[in-house]
Amino acid sequence: MTTTNGSNEAIPTLQLLDPQGNRVTTRGTKGYRDRAAALTAEDLRGMYRDMVLTRRFDDEATSLQRQGELALFAPSRGQEAAQVGSAYALRPQDYVFPSYREHGVLHVRGLDPVDRLRFFRGSDHGGWNPTEHNTSVYTIVIGAHTLHATGYAMGVQRDGTPHDKNDGTAVITYFGDGATSQGDVNEAMVYAAVNDAPVVFFLQNNQWAISEPTTRQTKTPLYKRGEAFGLPSLRVDGNDVLAVYAATQEALERARLGQGPSFIEAFTYRMGAHTTSDDPTRYRTSEQEEQWRRRDPIDRLAALLRSEGALDDDFEAEIKAEGDELGAQLRDGVRALDGGSAVSSMFDDVYATPHGTLATDRAWYEAYDAGDPPASQYAIADSAQGGAR
């Protein structure tokens, strides 16, 4: 497949499944086709189920936000193939540094769906234990976590992970087209490259950084950024779950084998808003949205499964029932989350090791909470110091 960057210049893009759901056989893609062919019908049905459930999660969370149950939500609609396909290539020991829209990745990593909304609810910083699923919490500051991923990968390298395509450890970091303009992301690639860090830079180019199109970020196809830093770099059709899976698996194996970092640009489209607080009709055309609706990643996989006899109405009904269950779980679970803790709890995790100033501050707020505030936060009890002279 080729797409253009607005200048009618063809950009080489790996595609294994066309928008109609037909497997594509292009010269030079055999290695990737073999990786996709190793997926069983059951694997593909699993991917489909996870993509549909990711979209359901999106819809339910968006509704909860509209009902005032979440402060904000950033939907992933349209990016299910990029997220589920790449996450399927991960192994349990691999470590994920997501940005804030990777609901499909988190779903595949097995994170509890209610925990995934704690942060958007404002009931908990982070929301899940990163070490439990080898998945860091969401990072809102654009691109900053790509450096954390690089440093983490250098730590993995330093710990002496085995150089083995199955048993080695790789790190993957997800970021968007807007983030590629950030110094952090560029510095992360410099650093990862010169240190051969086992990290995969996974760019979801969804073509929109809030209201700014990719043309405001770059004059060249973004995968070429990775190339410029010396990273093996590949552009894939981000709405083609097979291509995403095969490309990510290859890059992760390269990392696990000790062959250094890679860069993947998954070319996709953000079908929804940036977050629940913006309205995309103000900055893009309905023609463009309609064009991408016809490239819906879920429809594409469904067409393949149907043509290969792996999807029938019973399975659709089963997934629908699972989605209804997920919806109920989210509605009940989110509403039951503790909306606010004691004021003094804000001091709990400011430092890993407690200290005097923090204790003084906390004591003052606790006294204030109890309706008995001392005159000053910092005044030392006069009795302890002998009183005023």
Place this chain on the structure above:
Amino acid sequence: MSVITYRQALHDTLRAELARDDNVFLMGEEIGLFEGSYKITAGLLDEFGPRRVRDTPIAEEGFTGAAIGAAMLGLRPVVEIMTINFSLLALDQIVNHAAKIHGMFGGQLAVPMVIRTPGGGGQQLGASHSQNIELYYSFVPGLKVVAPSTPADAKALLLAAIRDDDPVLFLENLALYNTKGEVPADCAPATIGKAHISREGEDLTLIGYSRMAHVARQVAEELADSEGLDIEVVDLRSLRPLDRDTVIASVRKTGAAVVLEDDWLTYGIGAEIAASISDGAFDHLDAPVRRVAMAEVPLPYAKSLETAALPSHDDVVTAVHETLAAVGRRR
């Protein structure tokens, strides 16, 4: 007990900590082959190899962020930022990430890292390379900021910083690297957040940190010899957490205070100390709290102007005399 320089104390401590704990490693620009711009890391690349002593690209935000990631894994990176001026390029990683990850991740991950960086003017390095901007970091909950003024404290606080589970900005000072002092061989880690009374006295309290604590001690000794004054010196040592108790107890005893700082006066660290004294020792004061700080200008490059702009020994003597005169009018 041996008499060594502040530079040597830092070097020896890094070397001992590298030898003690394999999780400790150093990162920074020019710290390996070139042995550091101020030679703190001399010989360490040869001794510990590139796995433990890593030269980085000229990308402060980059290597500071990478150090945060390594610390999240449980390593103990000690980052050298060549001077505190260049830390501005890493401000987002330090303020928004190192300082907040423990809190924002619900206490699940700590960031046990140290950023070593020298501040200080007086070296004719020009306005953008001579700043004292430790205030920017001292302002931020989640960070710890320590600022030793003696070789012994340099060692004790660096030991504490490396072993601390929180991110610590370790402030060095260009003018202190060659100063000498006694350092006990069996020096224990300091308690971060404890000030030190480096000279006891009854007449007035001088409060400072880093280079200005050094100046405070010199002035106190001189005025004791020349005028028989009995001045107490509080060396803050830690800017966050700030040991208000020690400051307030000292001022309650002496009834007068002069706060010394190498940074700009307005909104400076001295303002925080003066406000704390007002909170905790208002009724004990016999004179307004005085501050001695640098002129509110980008530090000039010309030597004569640079010297004029920086707070000097004589400025401190004047502030002490004026404050004691005000005390005399009240007592």
